[in-house]
Amino acid sequence: xxxxxxxxxxxxxxxxxxxxxxxxxxxxxxxxxxxxxxxxxxxxxxxxxxxxxxxxxxxxxxxxxxxxxxxxxxxxxxxxxxxxxxxxxxxxxxxxxxxxxxxxxxxxxxxxxxxxxxxxxxxxxxxxxxxxxxxxxxxxxxxxxxxxxxxxxxxxxxxxxxxxxxxxxxxxxxxxxxxxxxxxxxxxxxxxxxxxxxxxxxxxxxxxxxxxxxxxxxxxxxxxxxxxxxxxxxxxxxxxxxxxxxxxxxxxxxxxxxxxxxxxxxxxxxxxxxxxxxxxxxxxxxxxxxxxxxxxxxxxxxxxxxxxxxxxxxxxxxxxxxxxxxxxxxxxxxxxxxxxxxxxxxxxxxxxxxxxxxxxxxxxxxxxxxxxxxxxxxxxxxxxxxxxxxxxxxxxxxxxxxxxxxxxxxxxxxxxxxxxxxxxxxxxxxxxxxxxxxxxxxxxxxxxxxxxxxxxxxxxxxxxxxxxxxxxxxxxxxxxxxxxxxxxxxxxxxxxxxxxxxxxxxxxxxxxxxxxxxxxxxxxxxxxxxxxxxxxxxxxxxxxxxxxxxxxxxxxxxxxxxxxxxxxxxxxxxxxxxxxxxxxxxxxxxxxxxxxxxxxxxxxxxxxxxxxxxxxxxxxxxxxxxxxxxxxxxxxxxxxxxxxxxxxxxxxxxxxxxxxxxxxxxxxxxxxxxxxxxxxxxxxxxxxxxxxxxxxxxxxxxxxxxxxxxxxxxxxxxxxxxxxxxxxxxxxxxxxxxxxxxxxxxxxxxxxxxxxxxxxxxxxxxxxxxxxxxxxxxxxxx
Ligand code: GLN
Ligand code: ZN
Numbered sequence: 001x002x003x004x005x006x007x008x009x010x011x012x013x014x015x016x017x018x019x020x021x022x023x024x025x026x027x028x029x030x031x032x033x034x035x036x037x038x039x040x041x042x043x044x045x046x047x048x049x050x051x052x053x054x055x056x057x058x059x060x061x062x063x064x065x066x067x068x069x070x071x072x073x074x075x076x077x078x079x080x081x082x083x084x085x086x087x088x089x090x091x092x093x094x095x096x097x098x099x100x101x102x103x104x105x106x107x108x109x110x111x112x113x114x115x116x117x118x119x120x121x122x123x124x125x126x127x128x129x130x131x132x133x134x135x136x137x138x139x140x141x142x143x144x145x146x147x148x149x150x151x152x153x154x155x156x157x158x159x160x161x162x163x164x165x166x167x168x169x170x171x172x173x174x175x176x177x178x179x180x181x182x183x184x185x186x187x188x189x190x191x192x193x194x195x196x197x198x199x200x201x202x203x204x205x206x207x208x209x210x211x212x213x214x215x216x217x218x219x220x221x222x223x224x225x226x227x228x229x230x231x232x233x234x235x236x237x238x239x240x241x242x243x244x245x246x247x248x249x250x251x252x253x254x255x256x257x258x259x260x261x262x263x264x265x266x267x268x269x270x271x272x273x274x275x276x277x278x279x280x281x282x283x284x285x286x287x288x289x290x291x292x293x294x295x296x297x298x299x300x301x302x303x304x305x306x307x308x309x310x311x312x313x314x315x316x317x318x319x320x321x322x323x324x325x326x327x328x329x330x331x332x333x334x335x336x337x338x339x340x341x342x343x344x345x346x347x348x349x350x351x352x353x354x355x356x357x358x359x360x361x362x363x364x365x366x367x368x369x370x371x372x373x374x375x376x377x378x379x380x381x382x383x384x385x386x387x388x389x390x391x392x393x394x395x396x397x398x399x400x401x402x403x404x405x406x407x408x409x410x411x412x413x414x415x416x417x418x419x420x421x422x423x424x425x426x427x428x429x430x431x432x433x434x435x436x437x438x439x440x441x442x443x444x445x446x447x448x449x450x451x452x453x454x455x456x457x458x459x460x461x462x463x464x465x466x467x468x469x470x471x472x473x474x475x476x477x478x479x480x481x482x483x484x485x486x487x488x489x490x491x492x493x494x495x496x497x498x499x500x501x502x503x504x505x506x507x508x509x510x511x512x513x514x515x516x517x518x519x520x521x522x523x524x525x526x527x528x529x530x531x532x533x534x535x536x537x538x539x540x541x542x543x544x545x546x547x548x549x550x551x552x553x554x555x556x557x558x559x560x561x562x563x564x565x566x567x568x569x570x571x572x573x574x575x576x577x578x579x580x581x582x583x584x585x586x587x588x589x590x591x592x593x594x595x596x597x598x599x600x601x602x603x604x605x606x607x608x609x610x611x612x613x614x615x616x617x618x619x620x621x622x623x624x625x626x627x628x629x630x631x632x633x634x635x636x637x638x639x640x641x642x643x644x645x646x647x648x649x650x651x652x653x654x655x656x657x658x659x660x661x662x663x664x665x666x667x668x669x670x671x672x673x674x675x676x677x678x679x680x681x682x683x684x685x686x687x688x689x690x691x692x693x694x695x696x697x698x699x700x701x702x703x704x705x706x707x708x709x710x711x712x713x714x715x716x717x718x719x720x721x722x723x724x725x726x727x728x729x730x731x732x733x734x735x736x737x738x739x740x741x742x743x744x745x746x747x748x749x750x751x752x753x754x755x756x757x758x759x760x761x762x763x764x765x766x767x768x769x770x771x772x773x774x775x776x777x778x779x780x781x782x
Pocket of ligand 1: 757
């Protein structure tokens with residue numbers, strides 16, 4: 001590692017650092033404080049105090065775990081809600097409908113910031129969308145020709161100063177200007193053809209001001225996150241992104257020189273920089289953090305790196321397995337041939353995608369726990385690798401051995417490889433991935449199900465009432481016996497069936513009362529999975545999920561849903577739809593083993609589901625829905641990787657569903673409506689009926705489906721369940737009439753956009769009544 005110091009060299013960068021850390025708190029302290037504030041139970045000052053305490057504990061913890069406090073190893077990367085919203089607040093970019101929340105200097109207080117995130121009355125909040133290929137959702141800023149950029153928040157500077165006052169030199173983290181604009185959408189008043197990136201030159205002075213303020217406060221390094229550079233899916237052509245990068249960092253790194261600014265680290269998590277690496281290297285930024293878990297280590301010397309620090313992101317910020325430190329060290333050593341000024345160790349992404357610490361999981365099997373690294377354990381891994389890199393392998397010999405032992409233990413532990421699962425997967429034939437011709441299925445299903453035109457149904461869940469939650473909690477604590485719990489759930493199913501019959505729906509569901517979560521429920525009932533107690537991960541704002549851990553070969557010890565579905569069917573003459581979560585979604589919303597291709601793991605899950613479907617079919621259930629809302633989510637960021645992903649994901653869905661007889665109808669539900677890139681894949685699923693979100697976009701997607709000549713049935717959502725609003729009967733009639741004009745009526749089903757579990761009966765009952773009434777009206781016109 002070169003340590004040549006020239007007068008113009010950037011200040012030293014620490015040998016080990018992390019790109020970010022969980023911000024919700026080990027006991028979800030921030031969530032609780034925010035929700036109390038929103039409910040009017042606490043003051044903004046109290047939330048600020050909780051947040052300051054959390055930041056202080058984070059700094060202390062990271063220092064204890066081995067990160068330097070006198071060099072900028074510890075990120076200052078707190079957020080009350082979302083880091084993209086923070087960037088919007090920083091630059092004063094608030095949509096016109098919320099302009100009244102800003103003070104004369106463009107600042108938002110905590111209440112105003114919360115309102116932009118959550119909406120008020122008819123003022124919709126910023127739209128929420130997925131953050132790269134993670135399960136985190138960010139708020140989409142709205143930028144127009146008139147957006148008045150200005151330096152409107154001193155939070156990054158204040159939080160840096162807060163650390164310094166505690167004796168910790170942190171590294172402020174802010175979303176970079178290119179990514180900020182690339183992820184924004186044009187404001188409502190923007191003319192056609194406008195893109196927020198058109199405003200780059202107007203935005204850069206605000207970033208420049210931030211950098212000078214940070215330098216004045218004593219910051220030596222700042223981290224600007226530019227993950228847009230690893231993706232082909234941000235809606236901006238690569239050339240435009242590259243040109244913007246060059247322009248942005250000419251302004252921030254060349255025209256603004258040290259010491260008027262801190263040294264700049266540009267971080268590019270979530271994937272391979274590819275052609276963007278030489279573009280970044282050619283700028284005057286002082287360091288580049290590259291993702292070496294998802295991305296490739298550059299093997300050729302890239303011009304421009306010679307004066308720069310390279311942060312090798314070898315520790316996976318996105319998954320929870322202990323790293324093979326020996327192998328990681330080798331990757332870092334190879335990086336030294338790049339002839340950068342320095343090579344240091346980092347995480348591939350921020351650690352906020354993983355829970356706080358394995359130490360908080362006493363109930364987890366000890367062997368499994370010994371294979372895991374949550375955020376804190378990953379910080380230790382970074383510290384060990386940093387020591388290995390600076391002091392030599394010998395200095396960390398013991399730790400390297402312990403890590404290799406853990407990897408070996410995982411490879412050979414019982415349950416990780418199960419011969420019977422392997423044999424079954426190895427013996428799969430093409431036949432098992434294929435159903436018979438659709439025309440034949442269609443007539444067999446019509447004869448069996450005898451449904452009216454425009455059949456009505458729901459997506460599966462009915463409201464999870466406080467009573468249901470209370471019963472589940474009591475069962476968890478042992479206050480209810482299994483039998484009592486089952487009785488309560490059955491009573492709920494009876495209520496849900498009665499309601500659906502009274503409303504007049506055609507295909508009924510059981511309502512999913514027994515499921516805490518559509519993935520965890522299956523994880524708890526399949527071999528090869530574990531669940532955590534405190535493993536919360538921020539999903540958006542104050543919302544957290546607790547992903548399951550898929551650690552071993554997957555199989556189904558016993559039928560899971562069959563008793564619930566047959567009980568439901570016993571209550572009604574109408575067909576009851578069985579309800580399962582598909583293999584891709586189970587993988588997407590869990591932490592998945594990284595020791596074999598995802599497609600192999602997906603096929604194991606698919607075979608377990610295939611057995612479940614066979615049992616449902618044998619028990620007389622004529623319709624089974626296999627939900628795949630995450631199919632679009634897992635789509636890789638680089639286009640060159642799409643085909644391979646779509647191949648294994650579609651195959652696994654087919655494997656799970658293709659074992660049924662022609663008269664058994666397979667449904668799938670895909671949630672979102674951005675299907676442009678995956679239309680062929682949807683066709684490939686070969687489901688008899690596909691339900692999708694369509695209410696908000698006013699059935700737009702149907703035009704594409706019709707134009708593509710899609711032959712099977714679709715259920716475009718006619719009721720937007722994401723809001724408490726009850727759609728009127730006339731409104732649903734209008735949407736349905738539009739649907740009937742767009743696509744063959746034979747192909748149409750009628751359903752809400754998604755499941756109803758987050759809604760209340762006061763909203764759901766009238767909405768479904770309107771849905772059925774509207775359907776009758778439209779049927780009468782056919
Ligand atoms: N069947 C699930 C439900 O209704 C589907 C949920 C989803 O698509 N996310 O809740
Ligand atoms: Zn959905």
